[in-house]
Amino acid sequence: MDNRLMNVILLGSAFMVLFTAFQATGMISQSVLEGVKNDTTHGNRFHGSGYTSMAILYSCFALTNIFAPAIVSIFRPAVAMFLGGTTYFLYVLSFIYPMTWSYYIVSVLIGIGAAILWTAQGVYLANNSNDSTISRNSGIFWALFQVSLLAGNIYVYIALKTEMIDSATRIPLFIVFSIVSAIGLVLFVFIIWRSYVEKNRDTLIHTVEERRNTLVDIVQTLKIAVRLLKTRNMLLLLLPFAYSGFSTTFFQGVYGTCIGHYVKYGDTRKRLIGLHGILVGCGEILGGGLFGFITKPKTSSQRALMILVGFILQIIYYYSVFVNFPSNAPSQETIAKPYFDYSSKTSQVIAFISSFIVGLGDSSLNTQLMNVLATRYKQCTASAFAIFKLVQSLMAAVAFFYAGSLQLEWQLLIVVIFLFFGTLAFFKVLFDESENEFTATSVTVTLQDNEHDSYQNYSSSIA
Template sequence: MSQEGKKLFNIIILGVSFMFIFTAFQSCGNIAQTVITNLNNTDFHGSGYTSMSIIYGVLSASNLISPSLVAIVGPQFSMVISGVFYSLYIAVFIQPATWAFYTASVLIGIAAAVLWTAQGNCLTENSDENTIGRNSGIFWALLQFSLIFGNLYIYLAWQGKTHISESDRRTVFIALTVISLVGTVLFFLIRKQEDTKAPGDDDSTNEILGESSSARNKMMKAVAAFKKSITLSFTKEMLLLSVTTAYTGLVLTFFSGVYGTCIGAVNRFGSEEKSLIGLSGIFIGVGEILGGGIFGLLSKKSRSGRNPVVMLGILVHFIAFYLIFFNMPNDAPIAPMEGTDQVAYMIPSKEVAMLCSFLLGLGDSCFNTQLLSILGFLYSEDSAPAFAIFKFVQERPSGEGFPLCPCLQSALSHPDCLVAGKPHWNRGFSMEEVFASS
């Protein structure tokens, strides 16, 4: 296989591995609060919203050290270890215990930071300035298939159910745990690049100095990666990108843990309310895949290739959030097990709810495909620190956003996202400044 073919193979394996892991994890996050609400075990006092807040808060903080960890362990093994922790978190739901639930939330937060930093490093190592847009699109589209498969299973398994039994819960989460482990094992298929040599390494010197020298080199690389992360954080390009990146974190908060819970709480949707959680995730996935396939693959490093995609994402999310505001009851995120019979500004419509799911996914892909492409292009030599900063900025709003969800009666309208509407245009122009500088 040619060197270019080997790189493309690695990108595909990377995308497929993430697809399996996040088929399990995103489906888990989408139904976590609904499952917890239906638990009969009074000894369990966990909250899906609190768990997600812990995960994304720890993830954000851990991105400060994740480049150093990836430098020491290597991207491939880093992803394998992280995948194991993802599987452990999902397995907690088979027999929930409050202490295990929150402990796993902390561990997966650390693992997620390492996983995404290693992913960015692997993506950049297997791309150049001519293929980074294509490879970002391929990876993003494969990753978002996770929303299709996991949620399709939930939709079929929970169809016609208004209450989630213990048997239903165990069956779903055993299956999701196995799926996550499959994705973890697939990381071993990623092939190392023959010409890849870490900065500061000298082949003949390494052969002479042996293991002690190798250990010193790894520590030097870890320290250098940490210093580089701090330096990159204050560059003009990274500061401009941070505004848009933070917004994508708020959107992630909404559609990964809140919107599905809201749909499952609306009694006016009838006996389909629980299965519609899965269908909503499917439509989000369709939007994500469509955006990744079209905008990622067609994106070029030229300025005109990125700006229209970002502006389309702004418009699509405007429409989605305001339709949700009119369609869903305000108390849906905190409704009891019996659900809610309230009405917002229109009678809740399943069709409108699914349309909004699609628009959320499409808009999110507009932003993320371009962000991944920009980071890979601008920071090809410093991919691990750059992607760590990206995830740090993206996940901090997620960590802060989840605690607000059960506390605000108007949470469904997601004020964080709606109020952010006006500065959207400034975010778009911030992106344009980055393009101009690149």
């Protein structure tokens, strides 16, 4: 097997194992912490909120994205991914015996680590791809990554059998998740080892002079990001970036909480959050293979078709949520009636078909976003992915801040507006046949600054 393909498979496998614990934790965190507050072993000592934690996480994620490319440049992608992954392990570990102060501290740490992890992932994926393999590799990574939704949520579905999640259920659940996270870190160590072997084989040992240039590269990395934000296409891409943040918050955080809060679904409704995660994962995996690996879209028209299919699927999902859940479901246990008052069984069927549909639609957007960033911004991948994650995480933070207080229909209105305009903006970028505006601008600025060859040095520093 080709070494680069093996690297992509190993990358996806490491993310799959690490996020098996984290993705399931994120979906049930609000319900778990509601159980902690009512647990007699904690009394009134715990006052944390899953929504608030996620808002803190994504706020720190957004701020750290400014410096993430520089950190990746210093440590190299493989080591940076391990450092970022360690914070995920600490976050999951904190749920065994949650304390308000420690819970919010690890929320800050994982926000910092996530920015480093995902920026390094984008660089590592681009370094192991070219124009002809990026669609395939993006699809492989996305499918493997989303398997994490299956494994973690299957365990949640099996483990949560009561209306309230008490310590007897929570502690074994998160001990297992902590062990799984540690295994994910071991896989990142293996990636570090492979990177070291490949660099030795290709005689890419860093010299003293290259290390001396690292400080210059850090400054240059930030300048590249600023220059990117002055280009028309990157400004247009900010809209789908923002939608990605709002949608991730909704279907991975708010929607699962709505299911767990809907009293109509019975005493075992908390475990249904796990079933929601399983079906989202099935949709994401199928979509990653369909929109990336099988169809292998290469032209603008092919990619636009994938985006259009995803747009339609996600509109269907948001409409089904609007008619199927009460307005106050995101914030509290509720017996209120939704827009259409279906029977419990019919409502659940609609809810879980929708879970699969949103996973399928979400994968179409994310695979095409990764394709565009990795192909159109090949010489400045770290900066491009950092901007993506900056905007995505900032909007996710905003969404989590209002998730517990804003009624369901208003949350849906916000996300649908960004879906519509984000799709239009993406189409505009895909069919823009003009010369790469960033290259022309950056070369001019670089000559004016009279600095070293920014792109060559930057590319070699993160390769």
